[in-house]
Structures are given as C-alpha cells and as structure tokens.
C-alpha cells in the first residue's frame with residue numbers, strides 16, 4: 036500500500052457540559068495523539084483536529100443547573116477541557132469550538148448544499164409541546180417512567196437507570212421538566228436525512244470494502260445498524276440554543292447537534308488553515324488524504340454511518356478508518372458521571388501532575404497505563420492497583436531501570452562518553468541485540484500503522500526488557516573487575532556499553548509517540564537535538580557518535596506508593612457515597628445467610644481472581660443425620676467428584692436436585708461439618724421472599740467449565 040499524501044486525524048469533540056474523565060481520554064484522545072505523533076515523526080503531512088461540542092439541549096440544561104447562561108457554560112467547560120488536554124500533552128494542531136461563527140457558517144453551508152440538491156426530506160410530525168413555557172420540548176426536557184425498567188428517572192431520549200434508548204412517545208406519564216406539567220402534542224415540520232436511501236452504499240463501503248481492515252467490533256456494530264433498518268434521521272429540531280436553520284420558514288429551529296458536531300472537524304481544519312496560511316480543501320476533498328476518526332464505541336454510528344453519508348452527499352472524502360475503542364471501566368464498575376464513579380482528567384492532574392516539577396513524568400505514567408489497558412477490542416478496566424503495577428514493575432523496573440543502569444555504568448566504566456564499537460570483537464549476544472533493534476522498528480511501525488497501539492507499546496517495553504537481559508548476560512561491572520590484570524577487557528565493556536547506549540537512543544524514538552515527555556528527558560540526557568527522534572533514525576545502531584560526552588542520568592519514572600493507591604480508592608468511594616444516598620429499599624439481610632453481609636467492602640481484582648469457580652453437576656444428594664439444614668452433596672467437577680456439605684436442606688429435596696448444575700467455589704480450604712469433610716461451596720442466591728436459587732448456566736454446559 037502506498038503512503039497517503041496527507042493525513043487528517045480527528046478526536047471526538049468532547050461535549051462542553053462538564054469535565055471529561057480518563058475513560059474518554061483512553062478512548063478517543065490518547066490513541067489519536069499517539070498516531071499523530073508517530074506520523075509527524077515519520078515526517079508525513081498530518082493535521083490533528085479537535086474542539087468542544089457546544090450545542091444541544093444538555094448545554095441549556097446544565098446552565099439551568101448551575102444557575103447561569105448557556106454561553107457561560109460553554110465558555111467555562113471549553114476552557115477547562117482545553118486546559119486538561121494541554122496538561123496531559125495532547126498535541127492537537129487546533130482545538131476549536133463549535134460556537135465559533137466560522138463553524139456556524141460551515142454547518143449552515145453544509146445543510147444548504149444538501150437541501151438544495153433534494154437530499155433532505157421534510158416531514159410533519161407531532162411533538163410534545165409545553166403550553167406554559169410556549170416551547171416544543173427536546174427529548175431531554177421530558178421526564179417520565181421508563182417502559183423498560185419502571186424507573187421514574189427516564190428522559191425522552193434515554194433511561195438513566197437501565198440505559199435503554201427511548202423516544203419521548205415511549206415514556207409513561209411524560210412531564211415537562213420546564214413547567215412540571217403534562218405536555219401536549221403539537222404539529223411541527225423538520226428536515227430529515229433519509230439514511231435508508233444509502234443502505235446499498237453503506238453495505239458495500241463498510242461490510243465489503245472495510246470488513247477486514249476496520250476493527251471487528253466496529254464492523255459488527257455497523258452491520259447491526261444496517262440490518263436493523265436505517266431510519267430517516269431528523270437533522271433539525273425546535274430549540275433556541277444552536278445553529279439556526281438557514282431558511283426563511285424555519286423560525287425557532289436549529290440544526291440537530293449530531294448534524295453540526297462532526298462538521299466541526301471541517302471548520303476546525305479551516306481555522307487551522309487560516310492560522311497557518313495553508314489550504315484546508317485538500318484535507319477534505321483530495322482522495323489522497325487519509326481521514327481517520329478516533330472515537331469511543333458510543334460514537335461509531337455517527338462516524339461510520341451518518342457522517343459518511345453526509346460527506347458523500349457533500350462531495351467530501353470518506354474516513355479511511357474509524358478505530359473506535361470500547362469502554363473503560365473503573366475499579367470494577369462502569370464509569371458514570373451521574374453516580375460520580377469516575378476519575379476526571381482534572382483529578383489526576385491535580386493529584387499527580389501538579390505535584391511534581393514539570394509534570395511530565397506523571398503525564399506519561401497515565402498515558403502509559405491507559406495505552407497498556409486500552410479497550411481496543413473489548414471493555415477494559417482502570418484499577419489503581421493495576422496503575423501502580425504498570426508504573427512500578429514495567430516503567431520503573433524495566434524501561435527506566437535499563438536506561439538508568441546504562442547511564443550509571445557508562446559514566447563509571449566509560450568516562451561519561453560514548454565508547455567505541457569494536458566490530459571484530461562482537462559476540463553472539465551483541466549481534467542478536469543489534470538484530471532486535473532493527474526488527475523492533477519493523478514490528479512497532481507495522482502495529483502503529485494498523486492502530487494496534489497497545490501491542491506496539493508492548494513491543495517498546497519488550498525491547499527495553501531485552502536490553503536488561505543483554506546487560507545481565509554481559510555483566511560489564513563484573514568484567515570490569517578483571518581490568519587491573521587484563522586491560523584488554525575494556526574493549527568488551529566498550530562494546531556492551533556502546534550497544535546499550537544505541538539501544539537507549541532507539542528507545543527514545545520508539546517511546547516518543549506514546550510518552551513524549553520521557554523521550555524529551557532522554558534526549559536531554561543524550562545531549563542531542565529533537566531531530567534525533569525522527570522515525571527514519573529508528574532501527575539504526577549509529578545514532579550516538581563515539582567520543583560524544585553525555586549528561587548525568589535523570590530518573591525517568593518514580594514509584595507509585597501503596598498509600599497513593601489506597602488514597603485514590605478511598606476518594607473514589609467517598610465521592611460515590613456523597614453523591615448517591617443509600618437507597619431506602621435496601622433488602623433486609625436474609626435470615627439464614629448470616630455469612631453474607633449486604634454491603635461488602637471493595638476487593639481488588641487480584642483478590643477476586645484467587646477464587647476458582649467452576650460449573651459442577653450434582654450427582655448425589657442426601658440429608659445429614661441430626662442436622663436438619665444440611666445436605667451432603669456429591670458434585671462432579673469434571674476432573675473429580677467432591678463432597679460438599681451445604682446448608683440448603685430446608686429449601687431443596689435431595690431427589691429434586693440430582694442432575695442440576697451449580698456454580699462451585701472449588702479452592703476453599705476443606706471444612707468439617709458434623710464429621711463430614713466439605714470440599715468446596717456452592718453459590719446460592721436468595722430472593723426477596725427468602726427462596727433459594729442455584730446459580731447455574733442458562734443452558735447446561737460442560738461440567739468443570741470455568742466461571743469468571
């Protein structure tokens with residue numbers, strides 16, 4: 036495949052109604068930044084755009100909440116988000132905003148272009164109208180009971196409790212949030228994008244052309260949208276806040292935020308071009324531009340289906356890829372703004388970045404962990420303990436350790452200068468290290484080009500691991516002990532240190548897209564210019580010249596202490612409690628399950644992982660003499676049959692449960708009950724009425740299957 040002439044990289048426009056959390060950062064921002072930095076190091080023509088999404092009903096709603104105006108809300112959060120991104124070393128070429136006049140014009144022109152060519156349909160529908168407030172009600176302004184879960188906290192577009200997407204018509208007992216009154220239905224006209232007309236195009240473009248080079252999760256989601264039937268989608272709505280529909284008979288109507296927001300990428304590119312005296316058009320019209328949208332999975336439909344249809348109709352290029360990430364959970368639970376179960380970028384900045392000089396180390400530690408756990412193929416989990424492990428046992432102990440050892444030894448054994456490489460004395464270990472350095476370039480490059488950032492980063496760390504192994508084999512500090520008797524061994528020391536230094540220079544190039552601050556510290560230590568970080572230098576062995584004197588080592592990363600981890604977890608929990616009052620309908624502790632307190636304290640994933648759970652099949656059951664609550668069970672676990680004593684005799688008849696599958700904790704230490712040794716425990720759920728239920732697979736599966 037030939038290299039495209041230019042690249043346009045976009046990160047999803049964050050919505051300006053609140054601070055963004057690290058889940059957002061991991062999903063749409065860090066991967067895009069890695070990619071953009073890599074392309075720049077390759078000296079390719081790349082523009083990386085982002086900006087604040089400042090329209091939609093959530094903005095005026097947030098304004099009401101904070102007792103201020105929509106304008107004040109977007110100004111506040113635009114500035115805050117922009118600052119957060121800067122503090123975390125995001126390298127946007129422009130961070131724009133959709134409230135800019137340039138964006139309004141661009142979005143209006145887009146609408147007019149489509150409308151003039153008959154690509155939009157006008158439909159009259161009945162929508163909820165608040166007579167008292169004299170306004171049509173956007174979805175978020177209607178509250179009611181969820182038809183799915185019965186929660187009374189459902190909005191016209193989504194139920195906050197069960198997460199189901201809703202339309203206002205589905206709500207039971209709808210109420211206007213403006214007046215608290217029941218709204219009436221009133222007729223209104225809107226413009227629609229008839230997606231159904233483009234089904235064939237979408238099928239061919241996504242399901243055939245991109246079925247192999249796009250992520251399977253992305254293609255899968257598109258497929259289900261397409262096969263579910265593509266409905267026409269309203270591109271306008273009745274609202275005050277937003278971009279006015281540029282037509283005479285459209286009083287009180289604005290463009291729907293989903294329509295104007297992605298056009299924000301175009302207006303951002305225009306503003307960047309104006310700022311830099313460049314032309315923006317090639318980035319959106321020239322087929323030799325590679326357009327890549329980085330988004331979270333909730334944005335797939337907009338960037339793979341809706342926006343591409345708009346782009347096609349408008350004569351623009353289509354995205355070459357949409358490497359969407361799945362979600363990042365936090366300490367065992369879904370991140371949630373309403374429950375305040377989240378880690379805002381700002382929180383991390385305040386607690387880690389601001390507390391050190393310069394802040395680069397802490398930024399890179401977060402970038403490292405978020406890339407290492409990036410939810411590229413499935414949801415993943417931010418755990419503070421995992422963060423600590425990643426920093427302490429990988430960044431500090433492997434990468435940082437290699438660089439530091441190299442520097443200390445080079446100063447001690449080679450007088451602080453790059454020693455000579457004696458080619459005639461190269462041994463097997465030296466040659467294989469040189470080979471590894473060369474191969475690393477091909478591997479890392481290939482993975483980055485395929486948007487596999489997590490694996491690419493693994494390769495970088497792995498290369499530093501190989502550096503440590505190499506040094507361990509060569510032991511230059513041991514060899515140095517022979518110097519007094521045999522000065523000739525200095526050549527061998529020189530070779531080892533020369534190669535370790537060249538490897539360090541390569542590591543700086545490889546780590547640069549991921550951890551730019553670390554790369555910067557490394558080039559300071561090497562006393563070289565930024566240009567050394569150009570990708571074309573990667574894989575080369577002669578980056579540092581012989582005899583060149585290098586600076587003193589600087590510590591690249593610090594360790595994360597246990598206290599910091601527990602402090603963060605405590606903070607998270609106390610925030611959650613402050614925001615979510617304990618529910619009044621907490622179930623009573625069940626009478627017999629005295630060993631099961633209702634609320635248990637949080638455990639680490641590692642603790643949970645210690646529990647070995649398997650599906651077993653009850654092959655025999657009998658009552659235990661003189662113990663009316665106990666049953667003695669024989670449970671087949673596939674590899675063996677165990678005796679398990681269980682306190683369920685008042686609930687189950689032995690003859691009824693033979694043949695049933697159950698979930699068994701298989702690695703509990705054995706316990707004697709009434710003289711019988713019980714080897715394991717079966718899991719039981721108790722419902723409100725006190726009835727017990729086995730926890731078993733939906734359909735019978737192989738005995739001995741693991742449960743996790």
Ligand SMILES: [Zn+2]
Nearest residue numbers: 181184194197
């Ligand atoms: Zn619900």
